[in-house]
Amino acid sequence: xxxxxxxxxxxxxxxxxxxxxxxxxxxxxxxxxxxxxxxxxxxxxxxxxxxxxxxxxxxxxxxxxxxxxxxxxxxxxxxxxxxxxxxxxxxxxxxxxxxxxxxxxxxxxxxxxxxxxxxxxxxxxxxxxxxxxxxxxxx
Amino acid sequence: xxxxxxxxxxxxxxxxxxxxxxxxxxxxxxxxxxxxxxxxxxxxxxxxxxxxxxxxxxxxxxxxxxxxxxxxxxxxxxxxxxxxxxxxxxxxxxxxxxxxxxxxxxxxxxxxxxxxxxxxxxxxxxxxxxxxxxxxxxxxxxxxxx
Numbered sequence: 001x002x003x004x005x006x007x008x009x010x011x012x013x014x015x016x017x018x019x020x021x022x023x024x025x026x027x028x029x030x031x032x033x034x035x036x037x038x039x040x041x042x043x044x045x046x047x048x049x050x051x052x053x054x055x056x057x058x059x060x061x062x063x064x065x066x067x068x069x070x071x072x073x074x075x076x077x078x079x080x081x082x083x084x085x086x087x088x089x090x091x092x093x094x095x096x097x098x099x100x101x102x103x104x105x106x107x108x109x110x111x112x113x114x115x116x117x118x119x120x121x122x123x124x125x126x127x128x129x130x131x132x133x134x135x136x137x138x139x
Numbered sequence: 140x141x142x143x144x145x146x147x148x149x150x151x152x153x154x155x156x157x158x159x160x161x162x163x164x165x166x167x168x169x170x171x172x173x174x175x176x177x178x179x180x181x182x183x184x185x186x187x188x189x190x191x192x193x194x195x196x197x198x199x200x201x202x203x204x205x206x207x208x209x210x211x212x213x214x215x216x217x218x219x220x221x222x223x224x225x226x227x228x229x230x231x232x233x234x235x236x237x238x239x240x241x242x243x244x245x246x247x248x249x250x251x252x253x254x255x256x257x258x259x260x261x262x263x264x265x266x267x268x269x270x271x272x273x274x275x276x277x278x279x280x281x282x283x284x285x
Contacts, residue, residue, distance in 0.1 A: 020171060027169060034166030035200040051220065060224045061199055065170040068195035072174065077234060083195050084228025084278070 003075050006106070006113045006138040015074050015101035015117065019124070020066055022094050023058050031062050058091035063121040063130045070099040070119065075136050081114065085121075085132030095123045101134075113139035142215045142259055142283070144250050151211045151245035151263060156201040160191045160237035166200070180237070190236030198229055198275045202243050202265055209281070211247060212261060217283050225260060226280035233274040242268045245277075259283040 021027075025043075032038045037059055040047035048056050064085050071080055091097065098121070105116035119132040160180050167178035175182035176192045183191045193201075202208075209219055235241060245265035252259045265277040 030165060030169035034162060034164075034169040036162070036204050037200070061196055061227065062170065064199075064227060065166075065194065065196045069170060069172060071195065077192060077195060080195055080231055082228065082230045084226065086226045087224050 003079060003138055006115070009103055009106070009115060009138070011103050011106060013103045015070060015103075017098065017100040018070065018073075020097045020099070022096050023062070023091055025056070025093060027062070028056065028058060028093075031059055031065075035059065035061060037061070055093055057093070058095075060087045060091075060130070063087075063091055063097055064132070066097055066099050067101075067119050067121050067130060067132055070101050071117075071134055071136065074101070075138070079136050079138065081109065081112075081135040081137055083132070083134040085119070085130040087130055089127055089129045091123070091129050097129065098122050098124060104133075107135075109135060109137075112137040140216070141252060141256050142217065142250050142261065146211075146215050146247050146261075147250050149211065149214070149247045151243075151247070151265070152205075153242065153244045154205045155240055155242045156204045157240045158190075158193055158197075158201065158235060158237050162200075163191045163193060163197070163237055166194065166197060170194070183236070188236060190238040193235045193237075193239075195229060195231070196227075198235075198267055198277050199227060199279070201241060202245070202267075202277055202279075211245070211263065212281065212283070215250075215261070217261070221284040223282040223284065224279075225282040226278075228278045230276040230278075231274075232276075233269070233272065235269060235274055239269050241274065243277075244268065257285045259285075 121130040164178045249262035267275040
């Protein structure tokens with residue numbers, strides 16, 4: 001994979017975005033296996049209903065993993081210096097997640113030419129599930 | 140009940156995790172990953188990597204890979220059913236691969252509340268090392284609802 005050229009990038013440029021398949025119960029079962037997070041809130045509808053909620057919902061870290069893919073589809077993972085998100089809403093079964101990123105700053109950090117990215121993982125109605133940022137080194 | 144701020148500075152019981160290609164394969168499948176470096180040992184080897192590459196958020200999964208992942212919140216008397224994940228971030232130093240054994244060494248670095256205690260925040264910072272070398276800083280904020 002070749003890195004994007006630092007000089008050719010501008011603040012405001014968008015990363016190639018993508019929309020996931022609808023989050024299903026199978027997605028959450030697979031994520032439980034892959035992540036090791038078997039919390040019943042994500043898997044066991046009986047448990048969830050007994051606790052007064054309508055249905056299981058997605059692991060927050062599933063959405064962050066999708067945003068991680070947004071980054072690693074754009075640059076080799078070794079270019080990522082930092083990556084963070086705030087969890088702002090729960091993802092329900094059936095929702096597709098739209099992952100977008102935008103360059104908000106060009107900066108030098110630790111002697112490297114970097115870009116700061118603003119990241120969003122939202123449903124198709126535009127409700128943000130996760131808002132994040134990342135710093136990626138490009139030189 | 141407000142969490143006692145005496146817990147700021149508390150060390151989280153350390154643990155170690157051996158990263159397996161098996162788990163990374165399932166993680167890749169769950170997250171829709173199509174780059175074989177993240178799930179195919181042969182492809183990783185041909186690319187010159189020592190193992191399958193752990194994706195950016197996988198440090199969180201490894202940090203949780205213990206009998207009681209929220210032991211520190213239980214020590215503080217928190218009700219885990221009232222817990223939400225507020226924030227998560229990573230600072231990366233070195234890539235890690237299947238076959239690596241990683242040591243997780245965490246500490247509670249802040250406890251604060253908002254809305255007169257309706258929301259309490261517990262901040263944990265974890266140093267992840269491989270044979271003594273720092274590979275990642277993991278920063279987590281868990282929210283406890285009243």
